[in-house]
Amino acid sequence: MQSDSIIDKIKKLEKHVLALEGTPTTRKMIQGKIQAYCENFIQNLKEGIAFNAIHEDACGFYDYPICENGYSLDEVLDLFDRSVDKPGLNAASGRHLAYVPGGGVPTAASGDYLAAITNKYAGVFFAGPGAVRIENQMIQFCANAIGYTGNYGGNLASGGSVANLIAIAAGRDAHKIKGANYHKTVIYGSKHMHHCVDKSIRITGLKECIYRDIPLDDKFRMDVGILSKQIKTDLSVGLAPFMVIASAGTTNCGVIDPVNEIANVCEKFKLWLHVDAAYGGLFCLLEEEKAKFKGIERADSIVVDPHKALFLPYGLGVALVKNVEHLLKSQFYEADYMQDAIENRNEISPAELSPELTKHFRGLRMWLPLQIHGVAPFKSAMREKLLLTKYYCDELRKINNIRIVNEPELSIFAYRYEDPSKSKKENNSINKRLVEEIHRDGKVFLSSTTIEGEVCLRIAILSFRTHLFEIDLAINEIKTKLEAMTINS
Ligand SMILES: Cc1ncc(COP(=O)(O)O)c(C=O)c1O
Structure with a gap:
């Protein structure tokens, strides 16, 4: 018996692979069912509960192991409904009043859909000039809201935790903090700082530095008088104060540290000021709220989370740095195989300002809602x-x-x-x-x-x-x- 030629084999495989693309009819059917599911989900939000403490149904997946030929969409959607959608917290519900909700505006999902179908490469300008410009426009929007002007830069990260990590690494590198000096380098924060900042300190290696937990005043804000005294004491014994981490909207109480006074202290002692404004920062979009954030634009780095106060679905936090050069130096890379892209640099690309190279085109999930609805x-x-x-x-x-x-x-x-x-x-x-x-x-x-x-x-x-x-x-x-x-x- 004659065996298949290589061409026959390729054609057979090609035919099978076509299933991944589908046809206009199958795509319409899949999208129709998904859309119907989503519509039903949204329409039931008002009357539905916010939290389902029963977790047993979340194990339904074990009956549907990943297999060679898949299952029907109806089965899969039913599984999703029982095992993902129903158990636990309904974070899309307006009855979600815990942690830091946002809801998830539907037009952001349309942005994600558009990003995924077009699969535009948003990491490097050369590959996706329009995508990169959109991401940079979103960074500009956040930066202008908090009052940055001039040579600022930033990155759209997956959330506040990663954005804090990027910003703290930038501070470490801007101050040229080296391992040999960690033992005498001092970082100042406070008890109500979000725990992800402590994680960032660990991940950047800075946990070996001295950390000062500055007490809070009677309004649960960092006590600037104590901060200032502590810095003076540390200097007097030969330590090297380096960074102050303030919060603009704490997770516990939603209060804003006195950023302007803290900025005065940082300026006086030449310290890097990082403000975690993941929750509160975007309230600066409201003219009448700006006074509460006085001085935030003096910070060397700031984090704001559009998946909080801009109500986007989870997956978007922004690291902003007052002087983009610090971020460029911190995230610097060289790679022979990237030479075409680097030589064609026209605008700063996300890959130059972040640990990510290939990334979700997440700017689109923010840009589309802002374009469609306006601010x-x-x-x-x-x-x-x-x-x-x-x-x-x-x-x-x-x-x-x-x-x-x-x-x-x-x-x-x-x-x-x-x-x-x-x-x-x-x-x-x-x-x-x-x-x-x-x-x-x-x-x-x-x-x-x-x-x-x-x-x-x-x-x-x-x-x-x-x-x-x-x-x-x-x-x-x-x-x-x-x-x-x-x-x-
Ligand atoms: C003040 C603050 N910073 C950082 C974070 C962490 O952000 P994310 O959950 O987006 O990683 C949060 C989360 O609630 C927060 O409230």
């Missing part, structure tokens, strides 16, 4: 969240034994049930139980934190889908659960 509805959503926060706080004050732990500055704050006749430990248990009870039926999703040994609830109102209805629901949940707990205790 105005985003600003309205931010303003609405700030007012909802004030309203929630006012309503909480009407509930017996609820103490507002910090006055809201933006759209996150902490509060706590506190029965004066009970000990701190007993009140802590009540607050823990309150959160557990709220999670049990999942009507709204709130989270807890511990501040100075006190278990508190915190609310983060930042989903574009959170409106008065959802906030009234949250208030009602707190009242109902507290009443039930009092009855049952």
Whole structure:
């Protein structure tokens, strides 16, 4: 029997590979079903729960191992519905009021779709000049919002954690911090700094430096007087102060460190000022909020997260550096096989400012919504969240034994049930139980934190889908659960 020629073999394989492209009919069918699923999902958000504590269904995948010939789309979508969509937190829900929500505007998903189908190479200008320009335009948008002008630069990263890592590495390299000097180099931060910053310090090797946890003032902001004194003390014993890490919108309480005063200190002692504004920074888009962030534009590096205050789906944080040269030096690369791309440099490319080379064209998920809607509805959503926060706080004050732990500055704050006749430990248990009870039926999703040994609830109102209805629901949940707990205790 005559065996297949090489041409026959190639043609046979080619025919099989065509399945990956599909036909206009199969693509239409797949997109139609996915779109119908998404539409149904969006339409059910208002009435649906925010949290499903039952996790058993999340194991459905084990019955569908990856196989040679796949499954039907109906089966796969059903599996997704049961095993991914339903269990856990519904982060798209306006009832998600914990951690830092955003919601995920649908037009950003259309941007992702466009990016994936065209698969434009957004890492290097030579390959995707338009894609790179879009990414740079989004960086410019964020930089201008916080007040950077001149020779700034930045990178669209996957989120706040990676953006912080890029910025802190830039600070390390700008100050030429070498391993041999780590033992006398000092970094200053504070307790309410996000934990990803500590991770960045570790990943950049800076954990071997001396770290000073600067105490907070009575408003949970970094105490600048203590910071200044500590720097002087460190200098007097021959140490080398290097970086101050401030927060503009802390995760615990949503408060903004006194950035301008901190910038004065950094300027005086020639320290790198990094501001983690992942949560709060984009509120600078609101003219009337800018004063709260006074001095932020003096920072050497800043992080803002469009997947928080710009309501995009998860996957976009921005590292900004006041002087782009610092970022270019920190992320510098050379590679023979990239020579065509480097020689054709016309505009700075993301790959020159980030650890990534090939990357998702994530600028499009921000650009498309901004192009289609304009900035105005985003600003309205931010303003609405700030007012909802004030309203929630006012309503909480009407509930017996609820103490507002910090006055809201933006759209996150902490509060706590506190029965004066009970000990701190007993009140802590009540607050823990309150959160557990709220999670049990999942009507709204709130989270807890511990501040100075006190278990508190915190609310983060930042989903574009959170409106008065959802906030009234949250208030009602707190009242109902507290009443039930009092009855049952
Ligand atoms: C202030 C702050 N910084 C950094 C981060 C980390 O950002 P991401 O979760 O996007 O990595 C968060 C997340 O909530 C945050 O609130």
